Amino acid sequence: MRLLLAIFLLTLLPLLSAERPRAMVRQWQSEDGLPGNVVRSMVQAADGYLWVATAEGIARFDGIDFDAIEPDGELRQLRFAFWRMFAPEDGSVWVATFQGGLFRIRDSRLERVVHEVARSRPPLINQLILDGSGVIHFLRGEEIWKVENGTPSQVEKPSQDLIDRFARDHEKQIAGGRAVDGVAAGTVAQLHTRDGRLWAADATGRLVIDGETPVDLPGVASPYVFNELLEDREGNVWVATPLSGLARVRRSRVEPLSTTDGPEPAAFGVMQDRSGVWWIANRRGGIDRWTEEGGVEHLELVPTGYQRPVATMFEDAKGQLWVAARGGSVFLRKPDGSFAQQFQRTQVPSKVRTMQQDGQGVLWFGGTQGLASYDGTAVHVYGESDGFPKCEVTVLMRDHDRMLVGTNDGQVFAGGSRGFRLLGNPAPLKHWWVSGLLAVSPDELWATTLGGGVFLWNGKSWQQFAADDGLPDARLTSVLSDDRGHLWFGSLGGILRASRQEFLDRANKPDRQIHWLRLDRSDGLPTRECIGGYQPAGWKGKDGRLWFPTGSGVVRVRPDLVEVNKVPPPVYLRSTRINGVQPEEQDGRIEAGPGRSRVEFRFVGLSYSAPEKVTYRARLQGLDDSWRELGNQRFAAYEAVPPGRYTFEVMAVNGDGVWSKQAARVAIRIKPHFWESAWFIFTVTALTLACTATIGWYLARRRMKQRIQALKIKNAREGERTRIARDLHDDLGASLTEISILSALAAEGGDESTMRPALDQLSNKAKAVVGTLDEIVWAVNPRDDTLRSLVDYLAAFAREFLDTAGIALRTDIPRNIPETPLDAPVRHGVFLAAREALNNLVKHSKATQARLAVLHEPTKLEIRIEDNGRGFSQEWEAKGYGVANLRERMQAAGGDCSISSIAGEGVTVTLTLPLLADPSTQA
CATH class of the missing domain: 3.90.20 (Hemagglutinin Ectodomain; Chain B)
Known part of the structure; x- marks a missing residue:
């Protein structure tokens, strides 16, 4: 009985040990930016940043870069031996020295709060807490001190509540989160993590988990000595080493298996037979048989000669193993373990990439030469008459009573011995190489492609899921279901996982989001590249594990143990530069300008499990309200931003698809030029x-x-x-x-x-x-439309008219009357008025002499007609005497008329016409 029990335990032990996730270690040293390799203390502040104190200085760590913290003022000339760091709940960061001093870190500067003690063994500050009112208290040796308004003072009579707070803080450190007391007590530090594991050093000095799982730190000689252990909010354990820098230990989510020997560990395909044996096609040729207990056994396809790599493997209904060499023949494994070639080299099938068997026991072969079937006696090659065009077959899959066939030019066929039909319009697949098929139901078929992402056949059409749907890498090599609601994909960029239901939801509602999980080197993959183009390119084992061939061997994933990092990554703006200059920020606002400016933002999202997988999206509201995907780029630049008011926002998402709770933002006002x-x-x-x-x-x-x-x-x-x-x-x-x-x-x-x-x-x-x-x-006559013509014609008429009447005429007319233009109606109206005056003179005056005088000024023409007749009184003028008629004529011409007379002394008629100033006369 004891012997059987021992055998059972020996058999079970490897399986039990295999259940434990492997620990992955990453180190940072001085060449990575750490101030020094002697790490003495570390804390994670309330804002999520990790702070590290070394013998050479203090730095803030965001997972990728270290920002050194400089002493302020005259403190730069001094050298301090930093001992322990503290990060109370108010977000402040403090650091104590071996000389009993205390500093606060504010705005990336060290501010001295407590001076060092000048003696050999000064009291050390080993605890720092906040009391109920938000005042900092610290334990210095056996004394309790407080800091108010930047000034330290001893608490002479501490309250019981304060004493209890120190006790609870000490118990909290022992219970989990941070282990620091071991160094002070002369013992090795121990850390109780939140998942119930105990991290400590064993009797030999090795760091172990729960006393049995060793953690190998690269470059650290045994026995290990640790100054501190710290568990961050994501469950990573940080180790402060006295000589080897800073180390992070986290669970591996991928288990690499050393299943191949030799200098070329790349695996082309993997499958498990009914007995649980794993068969692995490797790059160096032949095939490997692997078991948990026995390890690797390499088998050759032919006894001697060149060994071609295996392109595909398949176990038929009888348990027989079929193997096809890449670009070569098909082999069948005999009961004695050897392999026999089944078809002639010139016979189809040859150059096979994939094999399957239908419900009737017919074997199907697909490859470079197309599609063929073998019923045990004869080979049938399918062509146009069977509804199958001449093309290269890349993947075969049995779905109940039908066979599904994928090709290298983006076509998927369904059918069997009676023929095939093309599934839908292949245009969405855009001639991508079909690398994997997974049938869930007749109306739900998943197809992966090398470059085009994943496609869903819903019974009517194909729908693509690619980069716009958050797919991290569209070069997919296989698709598997874990029967837990997730689809797993091998890709050239790592192993991917997404919820099947989220796929279906997004297919119906494009605004739904797909959360992607990507496993790569940071999760334990020896290489990101999963091998594609061969079959099977992925396999689900009997125990539920998922196996993938990679360029560095075979890896497996246990889906139920893959924990998603659900801690949202806080995101912070590190700097804002406008035209290369960093302006001052006041109340979260920045002013710059005037004029169009180049604006650059630098930011960081904190996720210490896989900082290199943190990606970002940003937008500059006011310029472009749509989000801009930045990948893992930690800066965003905008060229020639016009004057205006803007708000920059940035969000971060960790490697497991969890977004920041809130965006980091800053308001910017770019002032315009005065003309803007x-x-x-x-x-x-x-x-x-x-x-x-x-x-x-x-x-x-x-x-x-x-x-x-x-x-x-x-x-x-x-x-x-x-x-x-x-x-x-x-x-x-x-x-x-x-x-x-x-x-x-x-x-x-x-x-x-x-x-x-x-x-x-x-x-x-x-x-x-x-x-x-x-x-x-x-x-x-238009030629007479001048002032001179008017005067000349009037003088001639008056002379002829009065001469006929026998009245002597004396004229007084200037010789330099200008050729000033005069409208015909005006000219004629003045003439008619003058003629009327001459008619009145001849009819009524009984004069013997008359005088015609013309006075010309630049703005006026005056014509006077005088006689020596009998004249008339004012009463006669009121009765008419032609006065009204004269005035009407002159007013119609734009001028005026006046008549003066004294009885017995004659009559004077004055015609006045306003003129426009002649520029020539003005000059």
Whole structure:
């Protein structure tokens, strides 16, 4: 019985030990930016940053970069031996020295709070807490001190509540989170983590978990000595070593297996047979048989000669192993363990990539030469007549009573011995290499591609999930289901996992999000690249583990032990630079400018489990409200940002798809140049509108004037035509009628005494008609539209008219009357007024002499007609005497008329016409 029990325990022990996740260790030393390799203390502050105290100084660590903290002022000249760090709940960070001093870190500077004690064994500060009112208290030796307003003072009579707080803080350190007391007590530090594990050194000095799982720290010689152990909020354990820097220990989520021997560990395919034996196709040729107990056994396909790598493996319904060499023949493993070639080299199937068996026991082969089946006696090659085109087959899968076939040009077929049909329109697959198939139901088929991501066949069409859906790497090599609601994918960028239900939800509602988990080197993968192009490219074992071939051997994942880091990564803005200069920030706001500026932001998201997998998205509200995916780039730059008000926001997501709780943001105002300011733009706009309105008004007024002028010209022409018609009718018509009558009388004959008066009268009337016609021609001739023509014609008319009446005329007319333009209506109206005055002089004055005087000034023309007749009184003027008619004529011409007379002394008629100033005379 004891022997059987011992055998059972020996058999079970490897399995039990295999259940424990492997510990992964990452170290940082001085070449990585750590101030020194002698690490004495470390804390995680309330904001999530990790602070490290070394013999060479203090640094803040964000998982990638160390920011050294410098002493302030004269403290830079001194050297301090830092001992222990503290991070109370208020977010402050403190550090104590071996000389009993205490510093506070504020704005990346060290501020001294407590001075060192100048003696050999000064009391050390080994605890620092906050009391109920938010005041810092620390334990210095056996004394309790406090810090208020930056000044330390001893607490003479501490309250019981304060004493209890120190006791609880001591128990908290012992219970978990941080182990620091071991160094002071001369024993090795111990850490109780939140998952119930105990981290400590064993009797030999090795760091072990729960007393049995060793943690090998690279570069640390045995026995190990640790100054401190710290568990961060994500469950990582940090080790402060006295010589080897800072180390982080976390659980491996991937288990690499050393299943291959030799210099080329790459595995092309992996599968498990019914007996639990694992078969591995490796790069160096042949095939490996592996078991937990027996390890690796290498088998050759042919006894001698060149060993081709295996492209695919398959176990049929009888438990027989079929193997196809890459670019070569198909082999069947015999009961004695050897392999026998099944088909001639020139016979199809050959160059096989994938194999399967249907429900009727027919074997199917797919590869470079297409698709073929073998029923045990004959090989049938499928072609166009079977609904299958000539193409390269990359993957085969049995789904109940049908076979599913994927090709290298993005086509998926379903069918069997009776023929095949193409599933849907292959256009969405865009000729991508189909690398894996997973059938859940007839209306749910998952297909992976090398470059195009994953595709879902819903029974009607294909739907793609790629980078826009958050897929970390579209170069997928396989797809597996863990039967826990997740799909797992091998890829050239690591092992990926996503929820099947989230896929289906996003297929129906594109706003739904898919949370991706990516496993890579930080999770224990020896290489990120999973091998693709061979089958099987992934396998689910009988125990539920998922196996993937990689370029560094085979790895396996236990899905139920893969813990997701659910701690949201806090994200912080580290700096903002505008045109290369970092401006001062006041109340979360920054002002810069004037004018367009280059704005650059630097930020960091804190996730210490896998800091290199933290990715970011950012946006500059006011410029572009859409989020911009930045990958793992920790800065964002915007070129030529115009003046305005903006808010920059950035979010971080850890490697397991958990987003920051809130975005880091900063408000920015870029001031404009004065010509870009609102008041300037408003003023210019207002002036532009005013000028536009003024010009529009001016143009409208000008057009109106032109229209009025045109109407005036038209009216003047019509009036002139009317006047000419009237003159022709009244003067010429009447005169010609009278001439006709006189001519008829003369024609009747008679003696000379009776004919002479009629002929004289006829002659006079003819002369009058000629004068009237001459006047009409002068009035309408455009060449006479001048002031000089008016004066000359008026003088000639007056001379001829008064000479006929027998009245002597004396003229007083300047010789330099200019050729000032004068409108025809004005010219004719002045002439008619002057003629009316001369008619009145001849009819009523009984004068013997008359005087015509013309006075010309630049702005006025004055015509005076004087006589030496009998004159008239003012009463006669009121009765008419032609005065009203004269004034009407002059006012119609734009001028005026005045008449003065004294009875018995003659009459003076003055005609006044305003003139426009002549520029030539002005000069």
